Amino acid sequence: MTTKSLERFSFAERASHWTSALCFLYAAFTGLALWSPRMFWLSGVFGGGETVRAWHPWAGLFFALALGVMFRRWAGQMQLDSDDEIWLAKSHLYAQHIEAGMPETGRFNAGQKMMFWLQSASAFFLLLSGVVIWFPEVAPRSARLIAILLHPLCAAVSMGGIMVHFYMSTLAVPGSMGAMIRGRVSTGWAKSHHGKWFREVSGR
């Protein structure tokens, strides 16, 4: 084994990520079906309206559980430090691929950290409101009234975020997808995108 590749994500990390991702996708698409009659056709793709009604909450629950695993694992690493603040202030440069003046990033850059917190927060509220919506005959009306607003609101935020996440991980930063699938990245990739982390793990 040369030093040409590094382990970026452990098996457990990848497993929980993809579990939550698949659940998220199912919940997102079926959520869209339940969101508006215009999108109800989507329910046909995912098993029909009644199935979607039955499975969406479970998908959501598993999404939240898997995310919970990720949260426990990563929450420590996702704390923002002073470099992250600079990074965030200069994130427009990052978007334009201008590296000059950008601080070196650790295992996760500030954008990823923000994504993490955003997804965690919305997942928490999605779960909370989702349970209320799951059992309308039990949940108090006032809770339901808040939930039906909170749930789609969080879902929209979450899905918007995931769209960005998806873009970043596929087209915008080649190599990312491989990292999450196979778990490894090239040293070059690591150096380029997460310099600080590269030095930490490679000891260079």
Add this chain to the structure above:
Amino acid sequence: MPATTVAKLVDTSLCIGCKACEVACQEWNDQEFTLGVFNNTYQTQPDLTPSFWNLIKFNEHVDDGVNSWLMAKYQCMHCADPGCLKACPAPGAIVQLPNGIVDFKQDNCIGCGYCITGCPFDVPRLSPTSKKVYKCSLCSDRVGAGMTPACIRTCPTNCLTFGSRTDLVQLAEIRTAELKEDGFKDAGIYDGPGVGGTNVMYVLKHASEPEKYGLPKDPRIPWTVSLWKGPLKWAANAAFLGTAVGAMLHYLKFGPKETHDDDEVA
């Protein structure tokens, strides 16, 4: 020719709490009769259920030593702007017929229960067994065959009347005037202007206090439901579209983020 909007008028001043309408509804809709639990009232059930769509609420009051026992029928109000329909995601599960009847088609219902939250009157009920939502259909089957709804057909005291909405509004106005003449200065019509008018209307002796009858004071589709099904929907749609377009433009302009150290590519 546009269909006549049909309506039901509940003249609470004529209700004697005989519960014929409750049973007529059960009987016509082949609902199973169940046993009740004693709860210190004459009211049949504490609330509507998936198989009990029409409940007389027995409201007891004593004001200044004078008893009153205000009975009011409680069922789907067949709103002109139905909150249930607004909240429903499943096409065809809740339909608003040209005659104004808001009907639930259980074949299309997915049991999400959004209608329960959307309803300002808290009427639809989710069946735990069939996982579908049920409520008064205003006997759309009977009305379709030229018959009056079962509850109205059986009402002995003319507390319930069925007809075109315009006619019933007139009748309600006449009754209100009569009640005022009889000394009920607060008499009035309750027809939910906040939901575009309901096709089930009430004549109340104490119109400024509908809560006395167990009716919500100023029924409106909950603002969260309106926000959810209105601005939020559009904002979210715009945000999704914006994100997607943004990503595309970003890629076209900046392309992918390059990795520098080619030699070390795995």
Add this chain to the structure above:
Amino acid sequence: MLPVNRRQFLQAGAAVTATAFGFRLEAASAVARELKIARTNQVQSVCPYCAVGCGVVIHTTGERVKNARPTVVHIEGDPDSPVNRGTLCSKGISLKEFVVNDRRLTKPQYRAAGSGEWTDISWDDAIQKIARRIKDTRDKGFQEQDAQGRTVNRLDTLGLIGGCTDTNEINYLLGKFRFGLGILPYENQARL
């Protein structure tokens, strides 16, 4: 009198509303859940509960079906009755539940002296047993003359009650039964 057919019945029902509101309901109709009384036979009857005497229409199915017993599928108020004009109370509107009821008695039953349970008995045996008991009681208790020698032809050791929900004709027959046997203790619900 012939039972009304469905059409007349529906017309009668609609006519009430039409006169009241000046429009026909058909125009307002747009949907059809299936009408469960669309193919029923209708018979006019009278509610057996209180003495308001509401006219009812009994909807039945199965009259013309071979190897099937006609059964009641729905009962509602008779719009032609000036008393109830198609309306009914909570008891009347659920008369179907009274007629078609798994608690109805369907066969004669017998409880022997000292027994703790019912046993089945045939109609013939039941009638014979009753006739025998009546005769024994009557033979023992029938008075042709009283103490003063006046003809009284009376029986007061056998009691008879009923009639409040039986028809006049049955009550008349019950009266003949009573006076044939000479029964004096004969009561109905009027006092209770």
Add this chain to the structure above:
Amino acid sequence: MTNGWCDIANTDVALVMGGNPAENHPVGFRFVMEAKRKRKAKLICIDPRFNRTAAVSDLYVPMRAGTDIAFLGGLIHYAISNDLCHMDYVRAHTNAPFLLREDFSFSEGHFSGWDAEKKSYDKATWQYELDGAGYAKVDPTLENPRSIFQQMKRHYSRYTAEKVAEICGCTAEDFKKAAALICSTGRAGKVGTILYALGWTHHSHSVQLIHTGAMLQLLLGNIGLPGGGINAQRGHANIQGSTDMGAWNMLPGYLRLPRANHVSLDAYLKATTPKPLRPNSMNYWGNTPKFATSLLKAYYGDRAKKENDFGYQWLPKLGETENQSWGYFFDRMHRKEMHGFISFGMNPVANGPNTEKMLEALANLDWLVVVENFETETASFWNAKKLGEKFYPKYVDPAKIQTEVILLPAACFAEKDGSFVNSSRWLQWKKAAVPPPGIAKPDHEIIARIFMAVRALYEKEGGKGMEPLMAMQWNYAQPLTPSLEEVAREVNGRDLTTGAQVPGFAALKDDGSTACGNWVYSGSWTEAGNNMARRGQEDPTGLGLFPNYAWSWPANRRILYNRASNDADGKPWSESHASIRWNGTKWTGDTPDYKADAGPHDYGAFIMLPEGVAKFYTTELAEGPFPEHYEPMESPVKNALHPNASANPCAPVMTSSADAMGTPDKYPYVAITYRLTEHFHYWTKHVASGAELQSNFFVELPEALAKEKGIKGGDAVRVSSARGTVEGPAMVTQRMRPLTVGGKTIYHVGIPIHWGYVGRVRGPLVNNLTPSAFDPNSGTPEYKGFLVNVEKL
């Protein structure tokens, strides 16, 4: 009812007292609501409970159970003393001008002629003062102190508003408010009705109570007018019909059952046919011989001949003073004086007073036959201990009960033809719609089969009383399953010479040439066919009479005493309220309760009465010619008018071991039993819908009493009387108010009746509590106003 359901819509003031039509006759009540809406009629509800009728009434006055006569007597006093009577009506159509004998008197709760030993009256002093021709003397000015009007005025002068309040527990102000409204109908142009039911009949003074109501209506000129009358809302589909058809001491058509001293038809007719008491009295009951003879011809056919008194001797005879009504014969059964019992569609264990006594009585029989739709408490009485658990501690186990029981399944209403008579006296024909379930049979077939089997046994073996048994005519085309149409034709009657159906009772003869099973139904099935099945929608008078819908007894007359809706000269009291009118040669409109072509002055308006006029004062009742307030047999207080004659002096008291009576020290609360709109009697506990609407037995308690006892809504309570107990959850309510009676706070305990130990829903039988106290005239038990105690469990 003197009037009818539809007619209630014509009223201006509806007094509901002793009834709760909104709950128990909801469909009939629609006409009250119509009157309220269309005529601005006022509805007054006087009841111990604020019930569903009270909820829609214009005035509700609470009143202690059993004090109705005091309230009504107060109204009579109020009307007379405030000059609110319809005096022209009173002068023209009542016996107010009649003079009483000088020796008639009333003091300390007793009328003249009281025999304290026999507990009955010698009625000689109650009679009218007669002239030489046997007619009653009258004073048209009503000034004579011995005139009934003056006597009545004096009798009720004691019933002041304050006295009424003291007795009834309402306030004098409430009483006056009610009185002003009710008495507002005491003039031409305004009509009031009284709607009553079991709240008036379930007393030990029930007949006098209804008499008081009728007196009030006469004073106000409300009898005979559309929208008026005194209207019993009868409780069972054909309770009116079964009364018309004769029960207890009656033959069909209200002909009296012969008594032993009526040794011949002639003696019977002499004793039961009244003589006119005024020269202008039509005295229609003078036709009794025609009705009786025609009945005998219907009963005994060709065997009834003039020579054998038309078979009169075959009829059973009551002893001279014998009473075989409910309370008496169950008492005899309890004393083992009866051996067999047949119950057709009745449930004495549930609906008779003092359930435990009923159970013991049935256990003393040799055999019992029950013909029913459902298994009843009566059919399974031998299993009461097991099914009814703790309520029958003394009741023995089945092994010790030697009564044989045969339970026969009967067809229900939808499974047989025939006619029912509603409260409006309408005979309505119904048709069988479906066959009975299983091998159940229609009642007439059951009756016929038993009767034929008994006859067969007698034919084979001989026995006692063969002649009356065999003489009864049973010549139906199919004797075992008589067609009810055939029976209905027999009831209507026919001319035996022509074979044609008689057109009405006017055609009946006393020479044996006509046969008629019930003269009041004569006209129901004429040559024109079955009039009971008519469905005509015409209403020519616009008063809701519907003369061509069904058929009303007598003679299709829809409003009884309708001649009285016109003044002495035949002019309507008011144009809007006359169902018949005199056009100079005949009466038009409703079938006149009068000779159709007789001039207004020819006869008195009340043709059925020997007086020819209506009676404020009657000698026919046991406890007095004027109604007097007596306390219930169990009362929390002494009679405020005459403490030494507190309860009805003539009311029978049963003395069996099961007949304990309670006193207020042990049982301080006044109990009333009643029906709920959700249920029908003891039937709907078998029906799913009734079971759903009100699944649970409960006890209604005033909030104040509940507070005193620490009882909250839903807490289990035990109600006990001197006879037995019931247990159930308490419904604590403000709808039952504490009443102040003679300075003492009186609480009512409300107990709905509908449960029992068999049914889809079950609960205690409330008659565990009720006393075997009865009205002396009608034999009705006292279900309203008996004493109980309440404990929290």
